[in-house]
Amino acid sequence: IDQVQAWFDDKRKERIALDKDDTFGRFKDINVIIVQVEALMNFVIGKELNGQPITPNLNALMDKSMYFSNFYHQTALGRTSDADFVTQTSLLPLPAGSVFTRFPSHTYDSMPSILKKNGYAANVYHSYDSSFWNRQVVYTEMEYDRFYSKKDFEQDEKIGWSISDASFFRQSLDYMKETPQPFYSFLITLSSHHPYSLPQEYRELDAGAFSGNIFGDYLQSVHYADKALGQMMDQLKAQGLWDNSILVIYGDHDNSITDRAFYEQFYGRPLSDLDMEQIMHQVPMLIHLPDDGLAGTYEEPAGMMHTAPTLYHLLGISTEPYDLMGSSLTSKKNRLVPLRSGAFSDDQVFFIPSETGSFESGACYSLKDRQPTDTLACAAGHEKSRQMLNISDQVVTYDLLAAFRESALQDSQE
């Protein structure tokens, strides 16, 4: 316990030192709207298919936002629920199962609870059964004011498991109109869910050589999700929320399509193991702010565990009382991004673990020339990454944040 606490204390000091820069609190008391987009991957962003942009609305938003071009999803078997957990708590997912179903009632420093302490309303929107991924229980624990689930949405326009993203955004924003400001709204989309069987009338992309296969279906679904996002942004503007909200959009995880041949056909060239690892683990991450001062492409590696600390920093909320693994992405300091598979990246190397799990038989790539390099170059990062995963596992499994708070309370009473 002492070691874990000391580790968090070091992180806390690093974070607080970063709060001295002039981006801290630049967007105080501004609304925060986060959209977690189902299976949206980074490799489609800015790309065209037969001359047609796949994500025209995200491309346009990218120019006016902080765009993180090497952002990793960090999820494991808990998929969408892991993306949610890591984003909200700045901890990491478990090696087996989902935190949402295994340890829903343990103590975590989550964004809704922290923003509420700072005067925000906090609501979560997802048009599916409230029990899926144990969300109802977790969202109550995270202290959201309200979870708008399937029963709160008129099921007027069906795509896949639920209503279309367009209808979901329209209805969610109607609810948001009534929410006192400042608010935190977390929206989770669904139309681009596997197996990407988008009804014919929504297919507006010429998938060309990919027509009729699952990769083409995926591109169609992402193109549709982008269109719905564009409509959502228009509605935010019409409702007068655009200029007083931070809008965060990111993909939750990969598309489960692992056949390298599809990606090589898409890129028109052979892809290395490093290319494939990055393609499968990178999701887009955009933070649109009420002014353009911080807009641009941020190439340093980053991950979902950095999202909440970045928002606290921009909003000017001190993270001193909280135990978080990430730090703000407004700083350019070298970051280590651990992935649950045992892979990790920093700004120099990317490590791909072997099937056996032994470090020596893994592959270490230099990001400078994208060639394999001596595993020694990955040794320190490997140790740090293992340590972070291990610390997070202990916090989640043994409810250590509750133990820290309990012992702090006892100390203060003595």
Ligand code: GP9
């Ligand atoms: C269901 C949705 C999908 O509510 O969030 O979750 P996934 O299957 O992608 O983990």
